[in-house]
Amino acid sequence: MAVVERPINGSWRRERRFVRPGGLVSRLLQVLTFGLMLLALMLVAERSFDIAGQKLNDWRYGFPRSATVVAYVGHGDERVMPTWIQALNLNGQISVLVAPGGDVEQLQVLQGPYLVGLNSQYEVARPAVRDVNSDGHVDLLVTVRGEILIYINEDGTFRPISAEERANLIEEGYEV
Numbered sequence: 476m477a478v479v480e481r482p483i484n485g486s487w488r489r490e491r492r493f494v495r496p497g498g499l500v501s502r503l504l505q506v507l508t509f510g511l512m513l514l515a516l517m518l519v520a521e522r523s524f525d526i527a528g529q530k531l532n533d534w535r536y537g538f539p540r541s542a543t544v545v546a547y548v549g550h551g552d553e554r555v556m557p558t559w560i561q562a563l564n565l566n567g568q569i570s571v572l573v574a575p576g577g578d579v580e581q582l583q584v585l586q587g588p589y590l591v592g593l594n595s596q597y598e599v600a601r602p603a604v605r606d607v608n609s610d611g612h613v614d615l616l617v618t619v620r621g622e623i624l625i626y627i628n629e630d631g632t633f634r635p636i637s638a639e640e641r642a643n644l645i646e647e648g649y650e651v
Contacts, residue, residue: 529597536599540564546604548613550575550631562600562617567591569600569619571626573633585633587617587624607644 536542543561550558556577563570569587590598598620604613607625615626615633626633627640636644 532597532599538597539566540597540599542599542601544602544604546613548575548604548615548628550628551578551581560602560604560615562587562602562619564590564596564598564600564619567595567598569617569624571600571602571615571617571633573615575631583632585615585626585635587619590619608640 532540541561541563543559545557545559547553548558548560550573559572559574559577561572563572567590569590571585571587573583573585575581575583587600590596600617600619603616603618605616606612607614607616608627610628612628614628617624617626625636625641625644627636
């Protein structure tokens, strides 16, 4: 006697019926869930990029933030060494240190603006030199938050630009 296996009801497979949720409410829940997940992902990515940018600036500019430029500006630096200029952000107060000819005994401190706002202590003040008023002497420009602070090179020192001089430069087409 042999054992024979035969299907019941003539089929080897069981029928599986998947209940598919249909309808508008189910689709709206899916779209809402996807939208919330996408929003959460965007918030996490934005915060991650902010933190990464801040860490990159920590490595690049240190804390407190500082940036340096070395240039010949005509403050007794023609024969010795170039002038060392460092823009510094100390808890939102911008200061510019100028060592003419690299001589720290003649160090000049130029006071800049006080930055107001969230994370103002993390802003970088970037110095540059350029002859702005076409007098043959390079002037000092400090860029902070997209604004340019101008210090005029006059009588062996830098002084802040006056409102009248700023207006004249704007009329000439400079973006200051």
